[in-house]
Amino acid sequence: MFSDLIVHAEDSDGSFLLIEAAEYLPPWLNPDNAENRVLIYQNDIHIITPELVDLEDSLEICDAVKLVFHNSEKTCGCIEIQNAIKRKLTEYPQKIKDNMHMAIVSLPVEIAAILKLRPSIISAIVNSYCNLDALEAKNCRNIEYTNCVSTQIQITKYLYAMLMHTRLIKNVTHNIPETDKKAQLGFKLTCGYYVIMNQYVKDIFSSSEYKKYISNLSKTGYFKDNIEGSKDYKMLLEKAKSYFCSMECPLNTHIFNEISHLKSDKLFEETKEALIQCDDSKLYEDDDDWLNISPDELNNILISKYGKCTTINNEDLDSAQNITSALTNFLKKSSDFEGIERIGEDVEDNKIDFDAEQFTMCVEKLLNIATSNVEIELSEDSEDDDDNDEICQEIEKELSSKLCSVPNSVDNKTVINNLVQSMKEEGLSGPSSNVLKTIDIRKTDLLDSDDDD
Structure with a gap:
């Protein structure tokens, strides 16, 4: 309706529009750096890229508006992002x-x-x-x-x-x-x-919440050992007050003022x-049966939103081998504090040979070492190499005797069954399902809530 209008939309979750297009966002974009970078202009989503403003630089909303206005072709998001968000919007205004x-x-x-x-x-x-x-x-x-x-x-x-x-x-x-x-x-x-x-x-700085807030800041070293009343202390206190005013329940204060105005x-x-004096018989209410939903209705809703999943047959050893291979590939990757980032990879194109039996033997070996009752004491002051060699030989003998008891009947189907059992026991989310998500396998691919078999 307004071709020259540029809109910036945020809520407590940040740039909430991007949630709908999460699968199509560029790798550099995340909630920490999206502030003031996502705007709406001429019926499209615009994203200010690092090429226009470095991610390390702060971006004021006024500058963001100017950038979008003068560089609309560069900031316009890809067609996949636009379509994902507009699909959600097609339900409105009727959905309201x-x-x-x-x-x-x-x-x-x-x-x-x-x-x-x-x-x-x-x-x-x-x-x-x-x-x-x-x-x-x-x-x-x-x-x-x-x-x-x-x-x-x-x-x-x-x-x-x-x-x-x-x-x-x-x-x-x-x-x-x-x-x-x-x-x-x-x-x-x-x-x-x-x-x-x-x-x-009325005076939020005399409220119990503010006093608790300042006390917590003091305990965590926010004031940097500055004496109360000093210049540096006052400067830090003003910053803390400013933050408190912007974050401490401004909605309820607004509602209180509005109610007070209405009552006057x-x-x-x-x-x-x-x-x-109203006649109660003229009042009506909607049926709230929509609160109750059957399993079939829930399945239909999930299918309509996420598509029908193809359940993997536990008898299919090829599928089992693919999963164990992908898990091994995942375990060989390195990661940083944000986890493992998969960019442009295809699981099927990176198949590796995986010996499930050997993998299980290795795990058994580690467990047996950890639970072994053999105590080996190494003296830090000892410089006798012969003693060390003797100790090493004892360790090798112990490992050999333990490894002889490892079963050789482990197959890929057992790996799948163990994963399924782990997911059943861990509930909605847990280690097993989280690891599988990383190799592009969802819990529903392996586990059907309506079929325990």
């Missing part, structure tokens, strides 16, 4: 309506009026309740849950599911039946509301009166 849920809840008339006047506040209230800490939960046990009215609220399905599946605070003074869904939801929302209203402190408006009292 599909993702909404209408519910009837029992709320104190004050909160009901606020949500009627400003429905968007529901998001902050739900998140406040679902993220209660122990102290906040304790304070919510005695809140006032009276003078309630039934009212409709429109909420996203995601927030509704969060609210439904977050447990009700225990030991509350109000006896709310488990069968009364309206009251259960209403009480949770009431708790979230009062948490927001009680969290607000004449329309607030009129809305309360209208809610009290």
Whole structure:
């Protein structure tokens, strides 16, 4: 609609648009260096490359906008990135309506009026309740849950599911039946509301959170042994305050101010009166059966999003050999702190011969050495080579005797069976499935949740 508009979109996860195109991003791009480098211009995603601005250099948003405007051909992302993101966007705006849920809840008339006047506040209230800490939960046990009215609220399905599946605070003074869904939801929302209203402190630098924040900075050496009140100390303190102001719950402060403004408006009292006189029989709510999903429906959703996986037959020794070969290839690689980066490699083009029997023997040998009861003492002061030779011979004899007991019946099928069993025992994720991901084999390729065989 606006051909000259350049948009910068971020949330708490950073450049969230790139999540949809993760498989097609250039190797240099990661969450640590994506700040201010991803923008939207003329219906395309634009990425400022290291050729335009070095990754070591800081990039201000104003400079980023100018770079995209004057170098749009160079910054425009590849067609795969564009298509991946636009596929997600084709579901909108209809998906916004599909993702909404209408519910009837029992709320104190004050909160009901606020949500009627400003429905968007529901998001902050739900998140406040679902993220209660122990102290906040304790304070919510005695809140006032009276003078309630039934009212409709429109909420996203995601927030509704969060609210439904977050447990009700225990030991509350109000006896709310488990069968009364309206009251259960209403009480949770009431708790979230009062948490927001009680969290607000006009002077955030006198709050307990700020005092704890400064204390933690002191313990970790942030102030570099500077004396409190000194010039350097004050400079570091100002930086810490600036960071605290930008990060410490600015949303709840904004919500508090908005609620306070609503309550001072004449329309607030009129809305309360209208809610009290409202006919409950005219209220309606959506069916929430969508919260329950069968295994077949889940499989269909996964297939539609990720495609149908071809399950590897455990009887197929060729497949087993490919996996053991790929694992061996993986183990021979070197890595840095970010792990092993696979660029332009094809597992099938890098086949190596792998002797599963020999591999198992090596593992057995290592285990037997580690658990051996033979104690060998080497004196650091000894310079007698003959003694050392004798010790080495004893070690060789011990290894030979141990290796004679190693079974010779290990095959590739056993390797696969062991991997499958490991993945079943480790749950959703663990060492086995993580290693297999690195060689381009997903857990679902080996393990079907509906078939234990």
